[in-house]
Amino acid sequence: MDENSVGGVAASSKKTLWKVIGASSLGTLIEWYDFYIFGSLAIVISTKFFPPDNPTAAFLSTLATFAAGFVVRPFGALFFGRLGDIIGRKYTFMVTLLLMGLSTCAIGLVPGYQTIGFAAPVLVLVLRLLQGLALGGEYGGAATYVAEHSEPHKRGFRTSWIQTTATVGLFISLAVIMLTKSSMSAESFDDWGWRVPFLISSVMVVVSYFIRRNMDESPLFKKAKSEGKTSSNPLKESFGNKYNFKFVLLALFGATMGQGVIWYTGQFYALSFLQNVCHVDFDQTNFIIGTALLAGTGFFVFFGWLSDRIGRKPVMLAGMLLAILTYRPIYDRMYQLTDVTVKQELVDQQRTEGNILMKAYDDGSTATWVSEGESVKQTVHVGKGAFFSIALLVFIQVLYVTMVYGPIAAFLVEMFPVRIRYTSMSLPYHVGNGIFGGLLPAVATYLVTKAQMANTAAQQISGNAPYEKPHLEGLWYPILIAGVSFIIGLLYLKNKNQNVQ
């Protein structure tokens, strides 16, 4: 068989292929953008939509809403995956695009808690759930659609463009938020400006909808449909059939579970760690993460291409192993670079203005402490040297992300046959990423807080802290999950594709 043909169907022409990749990637990118602006604005949203008397409770509520957005993704994968395997890939991922766009725009229009009371958080929660459902259906459709247009020996390279969208979507969400913030006063942003990134989404969705509308259905799906070979009950075939279900489990435990936690550690936990544990300034943190993401994005395509040459398994497992071995030293170094207690203070530059204490340090870093009642809020602005060092450390983590995530779409597509592909690949992907990965910031933050509280309590009693480095405790979650996934992947995954047709 010709290496450019897929299941007896000639792969699409180069021009068509790039159109397919462009249209699919753009839509998926917008969906990720929509999904992440909520997470990036979690602190602002918590003050607007949740009872304001207890900021911690409000923030936790937002995290819970955030988690709800992730937990619901597998249900979207099942619902839209089934539709995609019955009526087609193209129509299904157009529905998910519109659902996501409408939900995002609506979040930007919901009045705050002070205006409509308890209806505000309920509405936001419902819209967030709809976002999760839409995302659950989108990714599998886009990856399957591109893979089914591609030549088999370039599937990793072609689908890796879809893989860049999650990172680029996060990058654009951070950039839009920063641009919006910088174009108005802090009061205006807090008052209404935070709604702008949500409303911008509606324009992008309309553009992407019209581009996608003109695309053809996947050639493999069209052929299967014309031959009457599509599944009438993809859910039953995927999960009720032992032969397929064992591969769903293998995909989850041997690949997507580890990939999910590495993705969220490198991109989200790094952000949360810098802001909440190291107390680095909000804008500077976003700038650090944005720089690292921008520098690392091209590697998704590189590792996708490499997986066509040497196989998906070695590339993904190498990323997992490197992450497991180096996370603790990387995060420890990030902590040290932002820790003002070990920096040399320039005493003559210390000033106090009202309830604000400001200090400067010899490496160009500055720190402020704002007293509000009994609580003191610390903010660190790191100097140039520390900035680039932290950006490099985040970039290394992004590199791990590109190794595990670049080839995963091709890997999943090749694990399952056409008739149940959308359903079968979407579920392990969204359970691995949405549940194991999505809950990472909350679980890791919980572990760090628990260790810090245990240290404080122990110091009051005996003076001995049980945790030497409590700030690193959160990393046990991704290390453990990725460790199990690495062993399962190493032993049970095959390097050869199983369902290349």
Place this chain on the structure above:
Amino acid sequence: MNTIKRILGVVWILLGLAAGYYLIVSQAIPQFTSGKTEDLVPAIIYTFILMPIITGGLCVFGWYALQGEYNTVE
């Protein structure tokens, strides 16, 4: 290699059960009984989402491995 894959099936089943025990006894029950509203959501996620996926999934995966479903055909 096939023998190792099969033997490790037992490890995955035990790991699934241990994870389920930890999630329910150490996490979910204390949070359900803490009386705090903010603990309710994580407790529900642990009990009804994470536990079935991790425990159920790993036990079935381990069982399949034990039965030789993932063995390489020579």
